[in-house]
Structures are given as structure tokens and as C-alpha cells.
Amino acid sequence: MPVGEHVGEVVPWEGPESGAPIGVPLVDLLDRVLATGVVVSGDLVLAIAEVPLVRLSLNALLSSVNERVAAPWGDGGPL
């Protein structure tokens, strides 16, 4: 798979060739590995793709960024 550099402005990330796509932003990665993907029925898909765990995970992510990032537009809120 080609690497983002070709496009110039994209967030660059090391391709699979490097074995470690370190540059993939974690939030974008979580969007995908937690909330997308082909879901199969089976004995142990767990509750992982379901809301509670995803929320739990995002909470973990949030709690790590919360302290150092002040919310801009404090009174405007998310659109």
C-alpha cells in the first residue's frame, strides 16, 4: 500500500513496510479498529464492538488528554 507522502499534505505515516505505522493518529485508528470492520457472528466477538466498551476505551483516551488540553470555544460547544 502506498504511503501518504505522495499526496503531500496528508498526515504522513510509515507504511506497513516498516511494520510499525507509528504515525497513524490514535484517534483515527480507534475510530476504525473499534467502530468499523466486518462484524462476524460467533461465540466470542465479545461485547467489544458495542457501545459500553468503546465508551470505556474512549474515556481512557480522553482522560489522558483532558488535563493538558483546554477546550476552545468554551461557551460555544460542539456544533
Place this chain on the structure above:
Amino acid sequence: MTRTVEQPGPRQPLRTETSAAVATYVFAVCRGGDPAAVAGLPGQAPGTPVRLLRFGSLEAVVQDVPAAEFDAENLRERLADRAELERCARAHHSVIAAMAGSAPTLPLPLATLYLGDERARVALRADERRFLAVLKRITGRVEWGVKVYARPEAKQEPDRSAEAAGAPGSGAPGSGAAGSGARSGRAYLERVRGARQDRERRQQAGLAAAEAVDRALRGIAVASRRLRTHETTLTGERGVQLLNAAYLVAEGDEHDVAAAVREVRRSPACRSVEVEVTGPWVPYSFVDGSFVDGGEPDARG
């Protein structure tokens, strides 16, 4: 999202049905994958190889993992820890990305586990037809992520300091400064109103910009999907996220993506926003059916 996942019951530990200490973790499904593409990767259990498990005409990319570490209880706990979550997510992704480099690959969500190869094979086999249909759709295509942020305003706080400084005097009746108090009160209200109108204008402009970006990208995509926008706590100083979308684009069309993004960035509609692109991704967002081919975006709650 509406998806139903059959489960044996909440929190049922992995070992209730078997005494095996090993579970089969499934990363992805592919067709004609090269085992060498993933053989050296650590996956979710460093030390045991990531391998291919054949079922029907396809293969699953799997790994043996210690069942005890991957039962519902333990997983929940581990994935609530940020560092562990990141490690698991990146390990999952790097196997998928590596395999996608060698063959059309359908990613499975993080942590899909079976009680051994045989059970995995039976379950996956039941979905073979669906996998084939999705593989057909994503073969030769990649996903691009596009996010739009409202550019944070240059410090234009409606003058809190002046207001605070004026407060003690203007608030006290009969203090002798009634005239200036009334004046500053009116000025204050005007400032507040102005700030609100300003904000509303910016919001309108931001949403219009996000639509313009989405339209431009949909013009070159074969399918598109709206992902949930990130909360401001996650976006930080980048500003409010107005759009978080994924586009399925033919492999090799990255120049078109770049051109579309360049063009829309230059358009007057997008003066107040930042456009961020990530990719190419394995088409994660286009394998589970909850997206729309071609034009219409698919809002997700």
C-alpha cells in the same frame, strides 16, 4: 449503528466451553494472502506467529493468544487503560495493514476471538458469501480519512478583563458612577450580542465549509461515510471538528484526492476551516455495510 452480535451471554469467560488455554484471535479475512507478509509481526501475543487459517475459498489472519488474558473481563480492563488500548489497536492495525499490502483484506474489529481454530473456521465459513461480496467491492480501493476543523478564533474573548475591572463599580447602585455604569452595561450587552452573532456566523460558515469539503471528496469517491466527530476535548487546540468522514477511492487515485483537497482548501468557503487528510487506509469503514455507495453521506450516531 445497528448491528447484532451473537454472544453466549455477557461476560462469559472464554474457558467455560473448553479447557484450552489458547484462543484464536482473528485480525482479518483475506483472499490469497501471503503468509510471509505477517509472519514476523508481534500481533497480540508476541512469541506466537501470526498465521493464515484457511476456510472455504478465503483465509483468516489469526494468532493463538492466551485465553486468560483475552476473556471479556480482562479485555475490558486492559482496554480501559490508555497505553494498553493503544498497543492493542496498533498491533491489530499493523497486522491488517501488512496483509493488505499482499492481498485484498477485510479488517475485523479489535478483539474478535474464538475458542480455537475449528470454531473460527465454522463461524467464518458461515459468512463466506458476505465476505466475498465485500472483498469484491474493496479490491483495488483504499480509504481516505478527511476531517474538517473550525479554525479557532484569534483571541477575541469579549474583553473579560475590562468587564471584570468595571464590575465592582457598575454593579453598586448609587455609587455615584451611575452614568458610566449604564454606559458600560450597554456596551457589555452589545459586546455579548456581537460575540453571539459572530459565533453563529462562524458556525454557519463552518458547516457550509464542511459540506463543501464533503461534496468535493464525494465527487471522486466510490463510497463515503460519516464517522462520529471527535469531541473538542480530543481535538484540542485544533478547534471544533465539523466533519470526520471516510471516502473509498480507487487505489492510485491519491493525486485526485490531493487535488480535490487542495482545491477545496483554496475555495473562499473554506477560509475559516482546516482540512486534514489521513491515508491511505485499509478500507475499514467500508466493509460492514453501514455506508452509502456514491453520493449520500451516512450520518452515524
